[in-house]
Amino acid sequence: MQYDVVIHGGLIVYPEKTIRAEIGIQGTVIDRVSSDTSLKGKREIDAEGCYVLPGIIDPHTHPVYLDDLDGLARTAVCGGVTTVIHYAYAKPGQSLVQIIQEWIQDGMRVSCIDFALHGGLFETSKQADEIPEAFGLGVTSFKVFMAYAKLGWMTDDYAMAKCMDIVGRQGGMVAVHAETGLAIDYIMDRMLEEKADFAERFLETSPDIAEAEGVFRAVYIGRLMHCPVYIPHISSAEGLAVMRFLKDRGIHVYAETCPQYLGLTWDALKNRGPLGKVGPSIKTEDDRFALWQAVREGLIDTIGSDHAPKDKKATDNFFEAPYGSPEVETMLPVVWHYGVNGGYITPNEIAALMSENTARIMGIWPQKGRLDPGADADMVIFDPSCSWTVTSGNQHTNATYSLFEGTELLGRVSMVISRGELVVEGDEYLGIEGRGQFLSTRAGHWQG
Numbered sequence: 315m316q317y318d319v320v321i322h323g324g325l326i327v328y329p330e331k332t333i334r335a336e337i338g339i340q341g342t343v344i345d346r347v348s349s350d351t352s353l354k355g356k357r358e359i360d361a362e363g364c365y366v367l368p369g370i371i372d373p374h375t376h377p378v379y380l381d382d383l384d385g386l387a388r389t390a391v392c393g394g395v396t397t398v399i400h401y402a403y404a405k406p407g408q409s410l411v412q413i414i415q416e417w418i419q420d421g422m423r424v425s426c427i428d429f430a431l432h433g434g435l436f437e438t439s440k441q442a443d444e445i446p447e448a449f450g451l452g453v454t455s456f457k458v459f460m461a462y463a464k465l466g467w468m469t470d471d472y473a474m475a476k477c478m479d480i481v482g483r484q485g486g487m488v489a490v491h492a493e494t495g496l497a498i499d500y501i502m503d504r505m506l507e508e509k510a511d512f513a514e515r516f517l518e519t520s521p522d523i524a525e526a527e528g529v530f531r532a533v534y535i536g537r538l539m540h541c542p543v544y545i546p547h548i549s550s551a552e553g554l555a556v557m558r559f560l561k562d563r564g565i566h567v568y569a570e571t572c573p574q575y576l577g578l579t580w581d582a583l584k585n586r587g588p589l590g591k592v593g594p595s596i597k598t599e600d601d602r603f604a605l606w607q608a609v610r611e612g613l614i615d616t617i618g619s620d621h622a623p624k625d626k627k628a629t630d631n632f633f634e635a636p637y638g639s640p641e642v643e644t645m646l647p648v649v650w651h652y653g654v655n656g657g658y659i660t661p662n663e664i665a666a667l668m669s670e671n672t673a674r675i676m677g678i679w680p681q682k683g684r685l686d687p688g689a690d691a692d693m694v695i696f697d698p699s700c701s702w703t704v705t706s707g708n709q710h711t712n713a714t715y716s717l718f719e720g721t722e723l724l725g726r727v728s729m730v731i732s733r734g735e736l737v738v739e740g741d742e743y744l745g746i747e748g749r750g751q752f753l754s755t756r757a758g759h760w761q762g
């Protein structure tokens with residue numbers, strides 16, 4: 315038979331093995347993975363010398379700043395990401411269900427790749443009552459913040475318990491921004507009184523100890539409420555120590571970190587002022603090293619980008635500047651460069667941390683997450699021998715900066731296929747807006 319697309323000669327990557335094989339794609343799905351080199355296709359792609367990875371699934375994106383639902387999907391796919399899971403934030407006064415409905419409609423209209431949603435609660439006591447209805451719309455994971463009280467974002471323990479109780483009963487998962495918010499607010503007030511240099515002392519306003527306390531409290535309240543907890547963007551050795559304690563006790567918790575914590579330190583970023591201001595802070599070399607050890611030993615389940623580029627300049631007032639940076643397009647090459655080239659992990663771990671684990675945790679498995687017959691034909695052809703330099707100019711984000719500006723990386727996305735369609739070829743974006751589909755999730759059931 316003749317396939318729609320055949321990929322020849324690549325090294326196909328699974329969490330447990332790498333094999334040299336051909337992939338036959340029929341329509342939108344993988345039909346065959348075989349050592350038979352005689353497969354024929356209407357389109358044949360030569361992947362000799364390259365790895366073929368499952369399409370990257372980014373569990374942590376914010377398409378509401380410089381990159382919207384359309385733009386974020388574009389910059390994501392150019393970085394090998396074929397599924398994005400956005401945080402749909404319902405701000406105070408907004409209806410969670412209405413926000414989710416709007417995001418599903420808008421995403422279907424403009425996204426070039428498939429997407430799912432986490433619901434985000436800011437007025438948690440009230441909005442939590444809408445959670446059962448959100449489940450009916452295909453949204454089964456929800457995010458709350460333990461920090462940023464002054465922005466009106468913080469959920470207190472009472473409301474968090476209520477949210478986790480409802481989500482736990484429905485059979486979903488709660489993601490928590492875990493930092494001790496009110497103690498941080500006190501520290502910041504004290505620093506304001508002292509007229510402190512916030513740029514110089516940024517780490518004091520987002521300390522590792524606050525992360526550790528937040529992780530423990532969030533997960534233990536989840537335990538009380540029989541609700542699995544997902545901790546996004548773990549940034550510190552202290553946070554990891556608590557995570558190790560929790561996982562050693564068999565507690566149902568998931569851990570995510572981000573490329574900015576794996577590739578950068580605050581010392582290296584300091585001279586870039588507010589551009590490096592992200593929450594939680596990017597910490598020290600010791601923290602970065604601890605994160606790689608944790609990735610290697612399997613303490614970290616997923617890697618997400620926390621892509622949230624804001625309109626800011628290096629010369630802006632540091633204290634006033636918003637948190638966030640563009641990360642989604644550089645995520646895979648950064649993790650590859652520091653992780654695989656750096657000797658911490660193998661390509662197999664990339665397939666687990668950036669695709670299969672994420673699909674299983676979010677409950678979009680087995681449609682997504684692995685290069686098996688029957689699964690969606692989402693994949694990245696990755697050239698490990700191509701070296702390139704990150705500049706904001708060669709990225710597809712609307713941000714005019716990158717935290718990795720000027721960094722030379724070895725390994726580059728060469729082609730991206732989304733549900734059988736070639737959507738990125740070299741530097742060229744070939745996607746079509748609105749072809750992305752909304753994915754219902756069934757989050758929090760897998761325990762790896």
Ligand SMILES: [Zn+2]
Binds near residue numbers: 374376620622
């Ligand atoms: Zn985030």
